[in-house]
Amino acid sequence: MNLDFSDDQKFLQEEARKFLAKEEALSRSRTVLETDKNIDEDLWKKIVDLGWTGIRIPEEFDGLGLGHLELCVIAEELGRFLAPVPFSSSVYLFTEAIIKYGSEEIKKTLLPKLVSGEIVGTMAVTEDLYAPTEDNIKLLCDNGLLNGKKIAVPDVGAATHAIVVAKSNNGISLQVVDLSSNGVSIEHQENIDESRGHFSITFDNVNSDSIGDESSGWEMYESIINQAAVLFSYEQIGGSQAALDMAINYAKERYAFGRPIGSYQAIKHKLADMYIAITLARSNCYYAAWALSTNSADLPSASATARVSSTKAYQLCSKENIQTHGGNGFTWEYDCHLFYKRSKVLSVLLGSEASWKEKLVTNLEKTNTLTKE
Numbered sequence: 001m002n003l004d005f006s007d008d009q010k011f012l013q014e015e016a017r018k019f020l021a022k023e024e025a026l027s028r029s030r031t032v033l034e035t036d037k038n039i040d041e042d043l044w045k046k047i048v049d050l051g052w053t054g055i056r057i058p059e060e061f062d063g064l065g066l067g068h069l070e071l072c073v074i075a076e077e078l079g080r081f082l083a084p085v086p087f088s089s090s091v092y093l094f095t096e097a098i099i100k101y102g103s104e105e106i107k108k109t110l111l112p113k114l115v116s117g118e119i120v121g122t123m124a125v126t127e128d129l130y131a132p133t134e135d136n137i138k139l140l141c142d143n144g145l146l147n148g149k150k151i152a153v154p155d156v157g158a159a160t161h162a163i164v165v166a167k168s169n170n171g172i173s174l175q176v177v178d179l180s181s182n183g184v185s186i187e188h189q190e191n192i193d194e195s196r197g198h199f200s201i202t203f204d205n206v207n208s209d210s211i212g213d214e215s216s217g218w219e220m221y222e223s224i225i226n227q228a229a230v231l232f233s234y235e236q237i238g239g240s241q242a243a244l245d246m247a248i249n250y251a252k253e254r255y256a257f258g259r260p261i262g263s264y265q266a267i268k269h270k271l272a273d274m275y276i277a278i279t280l281a282r283s284n285c286y287y288a289a290w291a292l293s294t295n296s297a298d299l300p301s302a303s304a305t306a307r308v309s310s311t312k313a314y315q316l317c318s319k320e321n322i323q324t325h326g327g328n329g330f331t332w333e334y335d336c337h338l339f340y341k342r343s344k345v346l347s348v349l350l351g352s353e354a355s356w357k358e359k360l361v362t363n364l365e366k367t368n369t370l371t372k373e
Helices: 007-022 025-034 041-050 068-080 087-101 104-116 217-253 265-293 299-324 326-330 336-348 353-366
Strands: 121-124 140-142 145-154 161-168 171-178 184-189 198-207 209-211
Touching: 007 068, 025 336, 068 087, 068 217, 068 265, 087 104, 087 121, 087 161, 087 171, 087 209, 087 217, 121 145, 145 161, 161 217, 171 198, 171 217, 217 265, 217 299, 217 336, 265 299, 299 326, 299 336, 299 353, 326 336
Parallel strands: 121 161, 140 161
Antiparallel strands: 140 145, 145 198, 161 171, 171 209, 184 198
């Protein structure tokens, strides 16, 4: 079992880091926050031109035909620079669902356009303030017509299509919807990080196409988010590492009582705690990435472990970065708050930390790794 990336994958990661640094992706995130933009369209176009949106799409559909590990290294760098683009919604969720469950006709129609950027996707699941489950999905699908409302749908301001988790006669189904269709109403919803805009979508007799087995929609959704959890975890690792790097640089440069604040024990302990949290989370992410790339039966528990540890690491690092910066950390001019906001948003996308802990325990019980008393 090899839990490290190959030289080619490390090279791809380094090139991605150079590109995002050159394009000042972090500054672009701040610009989106300070304007009414939903995404940075210029950065998104350049990412599309690089072919990142087609990393996992087979070559027969104009993609690069690469694996999940290449996607993991890209995800880490996007998280490091807080890139204000709909990459996670369109690539981790929508594209992966089409690749995995779409019919040949749907693949031929959508995948080449996802590569070219003509189509941007997202996934609509949540309907209320409680966590979505198979039993509380209420949006109806009757003969392909959708009626109901979804909330907190990410990146709809840039998306052209969505996969909607709906209740049908046979159970839960996954429906592909063109968001420009008649009967679709979109409304912006405020959230803590407006560089990742969230929206509500109301469907009134909207035409849709089903993907996969119409009676197995929830199982398909669970499979998709188990995959996506690994990629979101890598984004969280990237953001955590960036927050730690910021804190270290500030601790070296900021003087108090004639010496750098990094020489004081209290600051050293903060930085050490951040480093330990990242190292533990990265280790879990390596294992989850291996499970994802090999389609291992361990993926559900591995992705849940990575998700929980990465969420904890990002929340700790973003918070302690602010504390290390002292009063400056609370100001708009410093970038500390950008990472704190993103850590909060990523902590609830795909489900809260508590829900992933529950998934982890459930999966361990199923595999007899954890025995009930």
